[in-house]
Amino acid sequence: MELVEGARVSSIVDRSGRTEVRTSAGTFRADTVVIAAGIGSRELVRGLGKDIDLVAGKGHSFSVAAEPPPSRLVHLGGAKVVLTPMGKRVRVAGTMEFERDADRFRQRRIEAIVAAARPYLRHADWDDRQEEWVGPRPMTPDGLPLIGPVPGHPRVLLATGHNMLAPATGRLVAGLLTGTADPRLSSTFAPVRSVRRYSWRVRDTRRE
Secondary structure (H helix, E strand, O other): OOOOOOOOEEEEEEEOOEEEEEEOOEEEEEOOEEEOOHHHHHHHHHOOOEEEOOEEEEEEEEEEEEOOOOOOOEEEOOOOEEEEEEOOEEEEEEEEEOOOOOOOOOHHHHHHHHHHHHHHOOOEOOOOOEEEEEEEEEEOOOOOOEEEEEOOEEEEEEEEOOOOOHHHHHHHHHHHHHOOOOHHHHHHOOHHHOEEEOOOOOOOHHHO
């Protein structure tokens, strides 16, 4: 097994009985390819002539020291915040925005998360926030991830739209690759429900 780090994937080619992944580190051939690129999965699937209903749900997070930290993940439904224990620190995540600039950091969003979570985690050091982050979460219209073969491309598996369910997605993908996945479970998340043909549209700017 070869692990290639820091390579940017530009496209996936699946034709004539071969599957290739073209990257900044070269082209790699494989029997099966898994697209698990978050919101970037949309562009890679478009290269295969398909389009998927996937949008970026912008979220913010940070970590704080807490003693003792929660023993497990805690979803604060009323505050719309999720607390995830990470050693002696707690990852605090929240907010959901849908806008074009999913990477634009907004400090006021962090402050809103602090205000919402503070009553539930009183022993946290809220003034010592670290790893403040913003980024896109891959979201689907029905809230279910897209896991399984891309229609028309049985050698290319899609694993995205899972929001925060990556571990469960990984287990199902492993089952699909080894042929041990529960058919009833895999059919629930099959991408065929959300994939349509993608056509490139080239705008003629000469008349503008």
